Amino acid sequence: MKKTKLTRNFTLKIMSVFIGFLIWFIVVNVDNPVSSKSITIAGENVELQNTAYVDSANMMCMQDDDPDPIRVTITGERRLLSRITQTNITLTADLQQAGSLDTDPVMVPITASCPGISPENIKVTPQYLSVRLEEKVTQEFLVNVNYGSSQPGKGYEVGSQTASPEKVKITGPKSLVNKIDKVNATVDVDGRTKDFSEEAELNIIDKNQDSLAGRMAYLTIDNTKVVVTTKFWKIRTGVNIGADYVGVPADGYQVESVTTVPDTVSIAGTDEALETLKQNDNTIWIGGTDIDITGETTDIEKKVSLKDVLPEDVKLTSGTSEDVWVKVSILPIGSHSYGLPSNQVTVDNLADNLLVTFGTDKIEIRVKATAGELDDFNLDEVKASVDLKDMEVGSYQIPVTVKLPKGFELLDDVVADVTISEVSNSDTNNE
Numbered sequence: 001m002k003k004t005k006l007t008r009n010f011t012l013k014i015m016s017v018f019i020g021f022l023i024w025f026i027v028v029n030v031d032n033p034v035s036s037k038s039i040t041i042a043g044e045n046v047e048l049q050n051t052a053y054v055d056s057a058n059m060m061c062m063q064d065d066d067p068d069p070i071r072v073t074i075t076g077e078r079r080l081l082s083r084i085t086q087t088n089i090t091l092t093a094d095l096q097q098a099g100s101l102d103t104d105p106v107m108v109p110i111t112a113s114c115p116g117i118s119p120e121n122i123k124v125t126p127q128y129l130s131v132r133l134e135e136k137v138t139q140e141f142l143v144n145v146n147y148g149s150s151q152p153g154k155g156y157e158v159g160s161q162t163a164s165p166e167k168v169k170i171t172g173p174k175s176l177v178n179k180i181d182k183v184n185a186t187v188d189v190d191g192r193t194k195d196f197s198e199e200a201e202l203n204i205i206d207k208n209q210d211s212l213a214g215r216m217a218y219l220t221i222d223n224t225k226v227v228v229t230t231k232f233w234k235i236r237t238g239v240n241i242g243a244d245y246v247g248v249p250a251d252g253y254q255v256e257s258v259t260t261v262p263d264t265v266s267i268a269g270t271d272e273a274l275e276t277l278k279q280n281d282n283t284i285w286i287g288g289t290d291i292d293i294t295g296e297t298t299d300i301e302k303k304v305s306l307k308d309v310l311p312e313d314v315k316l317t318s319g320t321s322e323d324v325w326v327k328v329s330i331l332p333i334g335s336h337s338y339g340l341p342s343n344q345v346t347v348d349n350l351a352d353n354l355l356v357t358f359g360t361d362k363i364e365i366r367v368k369a370t371a372g373e374l375d376d377f378n379l380d381e382v383k384a385s386v387d388l389k390d391m392e393v394g395s396y397q398i399p400v401t402v403k404l405p406k407g408f409e410l411l412d413d414v415v416a417d418v419t420i421s422e423v424s425n426s427d428t429n430n431e
Contacts (some may be wrong), residue, residue: 009207019227037074037081039089043067046091046110046129060136060173061095061106062218063129072112073123080116082238089114093129105130113144121295125249134173142167144201145228148186152232153193157268157317163226168202172219173407179206187228197229233268235317239277240264243286243326247294256295256337260286265306265324266317284309286326293328300328335368335411338379342416345400349389350420356388359417363400371407381405386416395419 048061072089074081093108100106107128114122145161152158163185170177185200202224204212212219241260249255263283269277277284286304293300307322316322329337339362347356363384367377383403400414 019148024327033078034076035078035081037076037084039072039074039084039086041070041072041086041089041091041212043069043129046070046093048108048129048131049092049094050096054080054101054133055136058136059133060218061131062134062173062176063131064219067130068126070110070112070350071125072114073125074114074117074177075121075123076117084114084117093131101133105132132173134175136171137174137177138169138171139177140167140169141180143226144182144184145200146184146186147189147230150188150190152189153191155235156193156231156232157235157315158189159268159270159313159315160231162229163200165223165226168226169222170204170219170223176212176215176218180212181205181207181209185226185228187230188331188420189232192230193232195229195231197227199225199409200228201225220341233270233313233315234274235268236274236277236282237264237266237427238264238282239267240281240283241286241324242283243291243293244288245293245300245310246288247292247296247330248328250295251291251298252333253330254333256331256335259327259329261325261327265320267310267314268317269311269314273311277311284314285309286324291326291328293330296330299330302326330410331366334374335366336374336377337364337366338377339363340365340379340382340384340402344382344384346383346385348387350391351388353423354391354393355421356386357419357421359419363414363415363416365402367404367408368411369407370409377408378405384414386418388418388420391420393420393422 034323044063044067046063046067051061054061064377070091072091074084090113092111092113094111095106095108098106098108108131110124110127110129111119112122112124112215113119132243143163143166145163147158147161168183170180170183171245182205184203184205186203187198187200202221204216204219206212243258243260245258263314267277267284284306286306286309290304291300291302303325304326306316306324310316331337342358342361342363345358345363350356365384366384367374382405385401386398387401388398395417396419397415397417400416402410402414404410
């Protein structure tokens with residue numbers, strides 16, 4: 001019975017619903033009521049007008065770093081409001097309308113405009129823009145040229161980069177100009193090997209090493225671009241390092257050897273500089289004035305900067321340390337330093353589940369002849385051992401017991417760097 005009532009005149013009921021919807025749609029669209037719409041706009045989008053009003057006093061206006069957002073409320077017909085977006089609204093603040101320029105901050109009234117909307121139908125909150133007046137200053141800055149993370153083609157280094165002009169003038173509010181740390185110009189050298197010149201945009205960096213790109217509206221640069229000239233130098237590997245010294249050791253002592261760590265480096269240079277280096281046996285020399293051994297009885301070690309002794313138009317390759325350790329070995333007359341192969345050292349009392357490796361392939365031993373001549377010394381006759389009883393996994397510097405042939409004695413105790421590790425059991429597990 002109920003089902004019959006629901007389905008009775010079903011078509012008529014559907015038509016009634018449709019007609020009702022149609023009437024509602026017509027009313028809504030014909031009867032276009034007045035309503036309000038609010039749009040929020042970032043405070044930095046407010047355009048300052050008549051800045052010349054303060055420029056004449058050698059002053060500039062600055063907004064806060066994080067200004068409050070501006071809420072614009074528009075009253076109008078619903079159909080018109082539906083088409084209004086943020087891009088239709090213009091916010092301005094006229095400095096000539098400020099009540100006073102002597103306050104800090106200066107409060108400038110904000111005006112909003114929108115096509116098709118009368119000014120009286122637009123409300124702005126807040127009504128004033130807070131700005132600071134600052135002294136306008138101009139400073140000169142050198143342009144720092146770089147190539148960022150890009151890398152030249154194989155076998156080449158960036159030898160030199162210059163900017164034209166080499167410096168720029170920047171004008172702006174004193175507090176902002178004082179934050180500037182450097183002005184950078186970056187070019188891409190990826191895969192390149194031929195000298196080139198090209199324009200580069202300037203990027204201003206503050207003292208926190210952040211870009212001031214977001215504050216450029218307050219800064220004026222006499223040149224926003226510079227021409228960067230980049231020259232490439234060829235790389236040469238395996239260049240030797242030699243070192244001299246001045247003075248003489250104490251009586252009864254002699255210079256055994258002069259060594260450097262590292263003993264070779266990779267450099268880059270112009271064709272002319274590389275040819276000159278070749279004529280000097282591909283060796284960079286550290287002058288003797290850096291190392292004085294006068295009256296010394298023990299080894300002298302000194303750290304020297306290669307950067308200070310590189311020939312003209314030569315540079316170290318990227319990632320190469322400029323520091324070099326120079327060692328002058330000083331021994332008593334009648335003694336000598338030898339390199340004992342580490343595989344000649346007997347390892348005693350090492351646990352079965354442990355493995356030992358030596359830090360170097362040779363261990364230095366200093367030998368003095370007590371009878372006979374050093375020429376008779378035979379390194380193969382040296383007996384050496386280390387005792388690793390109760391030693392656990394880790395790295396150690398341990399004493400080396402050395403027994404020399406008759407007629408010779410050690411000048412110093414001998415030590416070796418070793419690393420003890422567990423034997424891999426992978427082979428056992430695979431069986």
